[in-house]
Amino acid sequence: MAALELRTSNESPQPNDHYIHLDEDLDLYAPETDILTLENLVPSPYVPDEDDATLQNSDSNISKAISDVHIPISTLKLSPGGILDEETVARGLSNLGLSADGIYQVYLDVTIPGFSLVDIGVLGEFAHLQRVEISHNNISDLSPLSKLPYLLYLNASHNNISQLLNFAPPFNLLEVDLSYNQINNMSDLSAHHALRKLVLDRLENCQCLKSLSLAHNHLEAIQGLDNLPLQYLNLCHNMIKRIENIGSLNNLRNLNLSGNKVRSLQGLEGHNVLESIDLEDNEVIDIVEIQHIQQLGMLRELNLLRNPIQELPYYRLAILFHIPRLCLLDRHKVEVEEKVSAKNTFDASLEVIAARDHIMHVVYSFLQPQRIWDSTLPSVETPYPMLVLVGPQGSGKKELSMKLVEEFADYFGYGVSHTTRLPRPHEENGKDYYFVSLERFEIDVKMGQFIQTHKIDDTWYGLQMESIECVAREGLACVIHMELEGVLTLKNTYFEPRYVLIIPLEKEAYERRLQQCGLYTESQIEHILRRADLYCKYNQDHPGFFDMMISSEDIAEAYHKLRRLVMDYLGISSLSPVAQANNMNEAGKSETQHAASGETSTNQTTGQSRPKLSGTEHTSPTRCHVSSAVGKGIVVSTNDTRTARSQQDLDNDSDALINNNANSSNMPHVPIIPGQHALTTSSTSQSSSLSDLDSATEFQHLSPRINSRPQAPDSNPNLVLSKRISPLDLVLDSELGSLTQRNIHEPRPPSTSRMIGSGQGSRPGSNRHKILPPIVAQ
């Protein structure tokens, strides 16, 4: 093996060993030799300047002497053609020290920058080198370094190297600087087991570098990758704590950071083409970190296995809620059901909330002994009449409801909700609300008492069946107020109330009002105002959902409108009889026009049209004429089979209805009062409205008569049931009966449902309008 060595011992030179004795007249530069002994070292006669190359008999001066040797350029060209020659190497040698085997004094370092070197093959002959600096050349092949077994430090920056460390690795290679090269192929570095520092700065010239893998190193930070066109970056199994300095990797599609110490996902924002992130076995702990990757539109795969975040309840659903576009999470395929479940868990739509609420109460009530709520039980045509004021908190619904009930005490009763909030001054238990403890509320829920519940902040509100039934038992229609969620639940039940949206449209005035009442904190007010927007939007998006909207900036004015509306419903007026008749005619005309033309009424807030709420929605032809006249309110059936009524019909409407009722059913002429059942006069139905199943059977015996179909029991004796059936079955039975047993052209016997018994007096207006007509836009 050829080597340039300095031997300081007294060893005798070996003739065949290419040793050079630095005798008095021996030239230092002797290319054909490769070992120097330092005995009697004298200045070289080739050195032109006496001060230069003065070798002294000491180690320190030897180094200087050799490195300062000057060869006249005119006589010697270093490394011609970029092929490194020994002379150039000799000029670059420094750092005299012991060879690795401890036998020789050798130069341990070589520095050969800026020689435009292409071929460094000769370096292989300097096996003792420990530090090689060959930067700023044109080297593309480092394979000769495979012959330097003691190499510890390599600086090959600013070259044309395209392969990373593609030489047989010196056993102890510690540090490599390959910055400013053309590396576009990262070879497996696992053989370089001692490598502790790898500098790959300024790889920006590698404009084709699409895939970079630096796995299983001890990298503590990401750097030097700026602006690379990388699509795949594998940094797994390093010691990286922060995702940094990859902001300019705009083409990154696949990032593997598994097996690191990453805690935050900050730094991943803006990687809009990132499709896959592997963060398995890291330290991500907080779900808020997901916000950093939430907006990555192409992200389809995420692996957070073996991160503390997995301990969070609903972890998987939470991730899917934030990034619903994921297809693969923690190496498991994401199912559609999971995505739906995620949405429903964290941001359920109002409809879902209501459906859940409804299901819960139905299930709990089924677990209880069944009772028939006979005062509010629906029949085919006559839902129990209810008026629901809907709107956000502080919109004045409660005040309006109370006033209405107070003024129209003969028609309406107030359906008292339960709440877990404390009573406010002037509020009375049982009048404004039933103020109950949370425990009591929960017990009632589990006892199946509620038909709907709704939570606002930490307060529960809920309407119990008994509250409505209480009002119905009095023969009154029920007025309640609630939030939108409550309405949606109610719409799942058999109740078919009229819904009036009460909402202050002027936001500033509304805000002032909320502030002045002193009941709400600033954040609550903000929330309420947002809810007000939600109501408006819901009204816009669901035409016809609310039957009417009343703006409630000014409560007095709102009440005035509501009052007018109700009076119109009930056909009562404080106007003169003539004006009253005119009003009725006007109302009748507009109703006729709507019914005849199938017009739609206009949504007040939006100007959108909405389908007129009328029974023309019903499919049964036998029900059309009924519904076209009455909508969903208190219903009286007529013999009139036309769907559009003439003005004359309307003028004669009341009388016709009364006569029809009386004639067709052979029943006495009775005025109709909301909520009163026709059979309340019968001794059988005088009993408690909270009947158990026995009374349900009793009810079934009577049901044909309830529907004024005397022939039904005979023609269908099965209707007299001895077994228990559900109210729903009753409805189905009676509907079936109406379709199968009765000729649909046959005039329909009037329904006597909701009619008061003959023994009871009529209430004001009840002989004028027996129905709650559909609300039309004003």
Ligand SMILES: Nc1ncnc2c1ncn2[C@@H]1O[C@H](COP(=O)(O)OP(=O)(O)OP(=O)(O)O)[C@@H](O)[C@H]1O
């Ligand atoms: N059973 C119920 N289901 C759903 N919401 C309800 C129910 N009972 C009451 N609410 C609503 O809960 C909200 C809070 O009730 P609260 O008695 O504090 O009314 P408020 O803030 O005075 O509002 P408003 O002036 O509109 O009546 C109100 O919007 C009310 O309508």
